[in-house]
Amino acid sequence: MEKITKDKIECGLEVLKRLQDSKLISHLNSCVHCGLCADSCLYYLATGDERMIPAGKVDMVSAIYRRYCTITGKVFPALVGARELDDTNIREMVDLLYGACTMCGRCVKHCSIGVDIEYVIRTGREMLAKMGYVPESLQATVDAALTSGNNMAIPDEDFLDTIEWMEEELQDELNDPTATIPINQPGKNILYTLNPREPKFFPLSISAMAKIFYAAKESWTLSTGMYDVTNYAYFSSHPGHSRIIAQRMYDELQKMQAKKLVLAECGHGARANRWEGPNYIGREFPETVTSVELIAGYIKSGRIRPDRELNREVVTLHDPCNLVRSGGIVKEQRYILKNTVKNFVEMTPHGMDNFCCGGGGGQLAMSEYNDRRIKIAGIKAEQIKKTGAAIVATPCHNCVDQLSQINVTYRLNVQIKTMAEIVADSLIIEHP
Amino acid sequence: MHWYEWFALAALAICLISFAHHFFRLLKLGKPRDYSARAGSTTRGIVYSFTAGMNPRNKESAFLHLPTYTAGVIFHVATFLSIVMFFLLLSGLECSRLICILLTLAAFSGAAAGVGIFIKRLTDNKLRRLSNPDDYISNMLVTLFQLFTGLVLLNNGLYPAYMIVAGLLFIYMPAGKLKHAIYFFAARYHLGLFYGWRNVWPMKKP
Ligand code: SF4
Ligand code: SF4
Numbered sequence: 224m225e226k227i228t229k230d231k232i233e234c235g236l237e238v239l240k241r242l243q244d245s246k247l248i249s250h251l252n253s254c255v256h257c258g259l260c261a262d263s264c265l266y267y268l269a270t271g272d273e274r275m276i277p278a279g280k281v282d283m284v285s286a287i288y289r290r291y292c293t294i295t296g297k298v299f300p301a302l303v304g305a306r307e308l309d310d311t312n313i314r315e316m317v318d319l320l321y322g323a324c325t326m327c328g329r330c331v332k333h334c335s336i337g338v339d340i341e342y343v344i345r346t347g348r349e350m351l352a353k354m355g356y357v358p359e360s361l362q363a364t365v366d367a368a369l370t371s372g373n374n375m376a377i378p379d380e381d382f383l384d385t386i387e388w389m390e391e392e393l394q395d396e397l398n399d400p401t402a403t404i405p406i407n408q409p410g411k412n413i414l415y416t417l418n419p420r421e422p423k424f425f426p427l428s429i430s431a432m433a434k435i436f437y438a439a440k441e442s443w444t445l446s447t448g449m450y451d452v453t454n455y456a457y458f459s460s461h462p463g464h465s466r467i468i469a470q471r472m473y474d475e476l477q478k479m480q481a482k483k484l485v486l487a488e489c490g491h492g493a494r495a496n497r498w499e500g501p502n503y504i505g506r507e508f509p510e511t512v513t514s515v516e517l518i519a520g521y522i523k524s525g526r527i528r529p530d531r532e533l534n535r536e537v538v539t540l541h542d543p544c545n546l547v548r549s550g551g552i553v554k555e556q557r558y559i560l561k562n563t564v565k566n567f568v569e570m571t572p573h574g575m576d577n578f579c580c581g582g583g584g585g586q587l588a589m590s591e592y593n594d595r596r597i598k599i600a601g602i603k604a605e606q607i608k609k610t611g612a613a614i615v616a617t618p619c620h621n622c623v624d625q626l627s628q629i630n631v632t633y634r635l636n637v638q639i640k641t642m643a644e645i646v647a648d649s650l651i652i653e654h655p
Numbered sequence: 656m657h658w659y660e661w662f663a664l665a666a667l668a669i670c671l672i673s674f675a676h677h678f679f680r681l682l683k684l685g686k687p688r689d690y691s692a693r694a695g696s697t698t699r700g701i702v703y704s705f706t707a708g709m710n711p712r713n714k715e716s717a718f719l720h721l722p723t724y725t726a727g728v729i730f731h732v733a734t735f736l737s738i739v740m741f742f743l744l745l746s747g748l749e750c751s752r753l754i755c756i757l758l759t760l761a762a763f764s765g766a767a768a769g770v771g772i773f774i775k776r777l778t779d780n781k782l783r784r785l786s787n788p789d790d791y792i793s794n795m796l797v798t799l800f801q802l803f804t805g806l807v808l809l810n811n812g813l814y815p816a817y818m819i820v821a822g823l824l825f826i827y828m829p830a831g832k833l834k835h836a837i838y839f840f841a842a843r844y845h846l847g848l849f850y851g852w853r854n855v856w857p858m859k860k861p
Contacts (some may be wrong), residue, residue, distance in 0.1 A: 245684035246849075249841035252677075255832055256790050258782045259716035259723065273781040282785065295830045303831050304787025335716040335727070336835065337704065337843040498853060501690035508692070551694065551855035574861035 414481035452492035458585030490543030582625025604633035673829030700851015733765020762805035769798030
């Protein structure tokens with residue numbers, strides 16, 4: 224790791240000293256070190272490592288705040304456990320804030336005081352990002368998005384080939400040569416997005432969603448200009464980078480003159496566009512909804528007609544943290560499953576208390592912490608096993624990826640599916 | 656007034672001025688501007704944050720740790736009552752015998768809870784790792800304050816010592832974690848605002 228310089232220290236401290244509102248100082252001054260958040264964090268539960276309790280991660284940031292921003296910390300640092308922003312602490316910060324937190328927010332709900340632990344951790348990541356200490360593999364993913372327009376650096380020709388291929392699949396399945404996957408068509412009702420994992424690894428989820436749009440007779444389009452729903456700079460927490468990516472999405476929406484932005488199944492993508500995006504660029508986005516909300520709406524209004532008999536296997540649901548705990552989307556995915564599958568069983572715990580799959584917070588992109596990521600996923604594996612389900616549905620492609628890996632490692636023998644795939648399998652298509 | 660009463664009062668003034676500074680700084684800085692389209696009610700979120708959001712049935716920090724949680728509640732209630740008692744004692748107002756007995760019991764219970772929390776901090780590895788001197792000093796000063804509140808209600812001769820302990824506590828309060836007397840409310844307010852805006856709170860049943 225590159226040695227810290229005075230300029231870098233200033234860059235990092237700027238984040239803590241920038242008090243544009245009272246939120247940050249409120250959360251930096253609130254933790255009472257009761258330690259009762261430990262059992263809410265999958266890292267501590269899975270590893271038993273005391274360094275990994277949420278309060279320890281908060282303290283990595285607040286101890287530096289105390290050292291540089293409070294009188295007691297400046298005069299008697301040892302008294303209040305204030306810490307210098309030096310190489311040793313930075314190394315520890317990188318390891319704990321990037322490498323030992325999925326930013327799942329589970330601890331926040333359970334904190335005895337109400338410290339927004341995840342927000343403090345994100346602030347710590349922002350300090351590190353500004354000083355240039357983002358783990359290399361995560362930074363590479365952000366750089367790919369910044370330079371190519373999508374986090375997997377898929378060239379446009381490859382993307383268009385995949386879309387064409389999926390369109391043929393769709394036409395075959397529907398037995399309708401007019402069925403399309405519209406691309407670059409301005410003035411549509413919906414601009415739909417994708418997680419780049421879809422064109423790269425899971426193209427069938429694109430045709431599944433296209434089938435739903437077909438059944439709903441929706442006016443929609445994809446765009447080669449910007450289809451990537453993810454924003455990995457939300458994980459690296461570099462404000463400049465996250466702004467560029469969010470701005471791109473906003474600009475594309477304007478260019479395509481679509482009425483609505485629909486976010487593909489991606490937990491952090493939903494958060495980064497629906498909630499953080501407008502704040503990154505300092506202006507409100509046009510109407511933005513997740514595909515989960517959209518599909519639930521289609522079913523409710525009768526625009527699509529699912530048949531539960533077409534999905535007879537036992538299905539359980541994995542709730543993506545960002546959708547549930549940070550987006551309040553809890554009922555919609557359950558409404559969809561109750562209308563599209565015959566046997567739906569919940570995990571324990573679920574909803575707001577669900578455990579992260581272990582792939583959040585950018586962990587899937589940080590190969591440096593692969594072993595840790597797979598180890599903490601043991602909790603999710605146990606949850607899945609106990610349901611006895613044959614299929615795990617989840618409205619998030621990152622979760623699909625992590626769940627697919629733990630499916631192999633922990634020998635779960637289940638199928639992992641997105642909501643769109645489940646819904647598409649249950650659809651009754653009426654041909655004119 | 657005796658010198659120890661002046662000492663306690665001066666300490667209280669320092670504490671209040673410092674807390675007022677923190678409070679008005681929070682007010683001046685205000686709440687964050689959110690450019691995302693609001694999905695829920697911030698008022699309901701904030702109300703939830705201070706009510707059902709703190710329900711022990713909803714929090715693992717409470718229901719997974721009932722003895723510690725209960726000790727914490729007793730400790731905090733007793734601290735509040737001891738502060739009320741401080742003003743009563745200072746003003747020379749007499750309270751009924753029954754109230755005196757109840758307050759004495761509350762103060763001693765609080766002190767016992769404080770000792771329990773102190774021992775846990777010393778003996779639990781992960782807590783010890785997390786703790787700094789301020790955690791121990793804060794715990795000790797509040798516990799002593801409660802203990803002396805109980806003792807002075809039983810024996811008026813301890814009044815000077817009681818005032819000195821109270822003064823030490825008040826001087827120390829703004830220096831360390833006891834500031835959470837203010838920041839606790841600010842943190843819960845912000846949490847309610849944040850989750851209310853996004854329609855996460857009030858929490859929905861799946
Ligand atoms: S946000 Fe999740 S992973 Fe991070 S400290 Fe909290 S519980 Fe642990
Ligand atoms: S539960 Fe909250 S107040 Fe207690 S140690 Fe954890 S973060 Fe701090």
